[in-house]
Amino acid sequence: MGAICPKNKHSKARRDSRRANWKMTAPNLVKCSECGALMMPHRVCKSCGSYNKKEIIAQN
Numbered sequence: 001m002g003a004i005c006p007k008n009k010h011s012k013a014r015r016d017s018r019r020a021n022w023k024m025t026a027p028n029l030v031k032c033s034e035c036g037a038l039m040m041p042h043r044v045c046k047s048c049g050s051y052n053k054k055e056i057i058a059q060n
Helices: 012-019
Strands: none
8 A cells, every 4th residue: 555645636725724723822821829930830930949839949
């Protein structure tokens, strides 16, 4: 068996509407519960090193 051989040609509109969903989205940011800095949800805060109101990474 070889490569896929489509029976019918897809129109340019169908092709382009499929490619239209490849767009970048801004990252969802929330405020840290300890220091108030913006951070990505469900990750350790880069500013204070806490997660879920617990210190995970000791800051100097």
